[in-house]
Amino acid sequence: MRFIRGRIQQSNRSKMVSTNRKSFVKHPSYVQQYRFFAHTLLIFGMINVDLPQVQSARPFNGSMEMDNSRYLSTPQECARQCTEGESPKTCYYYFTVEIYNILGTACELCTPGPNNSLTNECQCVTSDGVPTTVLTVNRMIPGPSIQVCLGDKVIVDVLNKMEGMELTIHWHGVHQEKSPFYDGVPFVTQCPIFQGNTFRYQWIAGNAGTHFWHSHTGLQDMDGIYGNLIIRQPPNQDPNSHLYDYDLSEHIVLINDIFHEMPTDRFPGLVNRRGLDAPVSALINGKGQYTNSTTGNTTETPLEFFHVSAGKKYRFRLITAFTTPCPAQLTVEGHKLTVIATDGQSVEPRVVDSIVSLAGERYDFIIFANQTPRAYWIQLRAIGGCNGSEIQQVAILSYHINGNYSTPRSKPPTYNPGLPTGLALNQLGSNCNKTQTNMLCVGDLRKAGFVDESILKPNPDVKVWLPVRFMAYTTEELFQAHTYKSFLLPPPYVESTSLVNNRSFSYPTSPLLSQRKDIPASDICDHETTPANCGSPCFCTYLINCPLDSVVEVIIFDEGAVTDLSHPFHIHGYAFSVIGQGESPEPNATYLTLDQIQELDRKGLLHRQFDRPPSKDAIAVGPATYVILRFRANNPGYWLFHCHYTFHLAIGMSVIFNVGEPSDLPPIPRGFPVCGNHLPPMKFAGDNSVY
Ligand SMILES: [Cu+2]
Structure with a gap:
């Protein structure tokens, strides 16, 4: 039996999210606020409440849109069990994007309940209890949940209400076949959405799996503009559906790291501030607590709860919305994790004790609730290069006991030693070509279900070598008069830019997809050539041209000497x-080096394995390592391939796969916004001079 739990009664929901806190405290201090949260948490622990079903109330104009069409379905109607042969729904969402605050005055009215990411009835954002300025969609972090079935049509109207800021939204993991113009990359697939404007994204949920959405503009995905995006499929299409009993809308584990300040305060970076590019805290579904290492005080904001019943098997969906290179390690006290999918693609089940996941990756796993019914800790730790910062967060796996859910009796695990991590999937620094007892590499997974053998032929049609590294400037060359090269200033304060194949990616002045003719040819480079006088490094819009339907092999490798950075x-x-x-x-x-790796390839010493290789859309390239990827270029468009660490993306760690010819592209929607430079001849009214 599998189902998504039914909608709760309205009275029950309002009990959870609309508690009027004014009756408790007038003009509360933050300390009092935290006590209130703890009190509320206690109530949740003691009473038997069901969790709210997915919803995303829309402001007035969005509701009007809904009322005016009998063809549109609400987010609640769309988050459903998927059945074979069901006709697709058209699912409508309205996103209002704003500059907002953590623990703002909305928190005088209500406290968000468990799984707040699924509702915006309470506009209080608690985060980890440290008040900061953030960017939000519908005053929620994470933003509204999108949960649909394979084949549904999805419409998201995005209203930008951020003062003086622009944005686009990327649907991470959705392939956008026939709709590349809704992929949400500024100046690649569309113009940014300007303040006050609404942009309608509409695309078909064409590939199932655990995905997410986030801003693809500037540093905004570090600020709070992200949410989960789940495309379910009928059980008979999922090769692993027989392994679990429930796939619940609330069993999504969206994790992210945060700074406690706007990320623009850290970009390009300030001199003499330690750990400038490392996060300070992490959240699970936007919730958590924070311990100030100086005072030892811990905030008392709500933690996330995941509810289970003894004897049942549950599918969980881990989404890594981290924006720094910190690998995240997830462990569940006393429970094994059976991994069944990654990045929306099914794999043969592998049982592990912990999962390591990096920015942009997703892992689906099953928890068998076969332990003594009580509450257990879920621990998230930032590891790798972030080890020293001891960043962690906890949530609670709570068994249903006699109508109640409880909190763990033990204290939360500390960063060190942490819960036992045992056999870890995707552990970095592991030697992926040797058998190891405590580590499993992504490449050790085997794809479940359909395998496209045609892309596994001995020789690909297109072979692309992609060395990745940083380039350090000398201070003198960076700050030459009248030059303004982009840079990052990571510790130990070496001015750096990112290079892929010796090019630093820069965005064009108009979107490639919709206004290619407006982009000067001199701004574009390809894999073989760079424009004349481009300089070193060459800042250009880097296109890798792939014939339609060709099999592309990418060998991406770490050419830089930074250890502990993936x-x-x-x-x-x-x-x-x-x-x-x-x-x-x-x-x-x-x-x-390129010479080294090409020599290894000539000698047949690069490790390739063609037995049901796993499919993914995000993978870590670790220090001094290489990764070999293949795909069939059958989706025409301009597709970004980039480091998902936001600061690295901001300094050019990107390329674009340009698949097919312009004639292969689907037509651009009528009235699609245009943008670009305005550089007319220098002329003034009534003046015939030529300047
Ligand atoms: Cu990077």
Whole structure:
């Protein structure tokens, strides 16, 4: 039996989200507020409440849109069990994007209930209890949940109400076949949505899985503009559906890292501030608590609860909305995790004790509630290069006992030693070509269900070598008069930019997809050539041209000498097969060179394996390692392939796969917004001079 739990009674819901706190405290201090949250948490722990069903109330104009059409379905109607042969729904969402605050005055009115990411009836955003300025969609973090069935039509109207800011929204993991213009990359697939404007995204949910959405503009995905996006499918289409009893709308584990300040305060970076590019805290579904390491005080904001019943098996969906290179490690006290999918693609089940996931990755796993019925800790730790910061967050897996849910009797686990991590999937620094007892690499997973054998032929049609590194400037060359090169200033304060194949990606002045003719050819480079006088490094819009339907092999490798730093690369418009992972054959090497890796390839020493390679759309490229990916270029468009660490993206760690010819592209929607430079001849009214 599988189902999404039914909608709760209105009275029950209002009990959870509309508690009037004014009757408790007038003009509360934050300390009092935290006590109130703790009190509320206690109530939730003691009473038997069901969880709210997915919803996203819309402001007036959105509701009007709904009322005016009998063809549109609400978010609640769309978050349903998917059945074979059911006719698709048209699911409507309204996003209002604003500059907003954590623990603002809305918190005088109400406290968000468990799984607040699914509702915006309470406009109080608690985060980890540290008041900061954020950007929100519908005054929620995470923003509204989109949960639909395969084949549904999705419409999202995005109203930008941020003062002086622009944005686009990317639907991470959705392939946008026939709708590349709704992929949400500024100046690649569309113009940014300007303040006060509404942009309608509409696309078909064409590939099932656990995905998410986030702003693709500037540093905004670090600020709170993200939410989950689940495309379910009928059970008979999921090769692993027999392994679990429930796939519940509230069993989504969206994790992210935060700064406690606007990320623009850290970009390009301030001199003499330690750990400038490392996060300070992490959240689980937007919730958590924070311990100030100086005072030792811990906030008392609500933690996230995941409810289960003894003896049942549940599908959980982990979404890593991290925006820094910190790998995230998730562990559930006393429970194994059976991994059944990654990035929306099914894999043969593998049982592990913990999962390591980087920015942009998703992992679906099953928890069998077969332990003593009580409450257990879920621990999230930022590891790898972020080890020293001891960033962690906890949530609670709570068994249903006699109509009640409880909180753990033990104290939360501390960062060190943490819950036992045992056999870890995707552990970085692991040697992926040797058998290891406590680590499993992504490449060790095997795809379940359909495998496209045609892309596994010995020789691909297009082979692309992609070395990735940083380039350090000298201070003198960066700050030459009248030059303004983009840079990042990470510790130890070396001015740096990102290079992929010796090019630093810069966005064009108009969208490639809709206004290619408006972009000067001199701004564009390809894999072989760069424009004349482009300089070193060459800042250009880097296109890798792929003939339609060709099999493309990408060998991406770490050419930089920064240890303990992995780049989580994500592709738009596709999933790729991971056919190889490996590292420099030289012991203690900190990087690979193009000559080295091509020599290894000639000798047949690059590790490739063609037995049901897993499909993904995001993968980490670790220090001195390479990853070999393949995909069939059958989706025409301009598709970004980039490091998902936001600061690295901001300094050019991107390329674009340009698939097909202009004539292969679907027609641009009528009235699609245009943008670009305004550089007319220099002329003034009544003046015939030529300047
Ligand atoms: Cu990176």
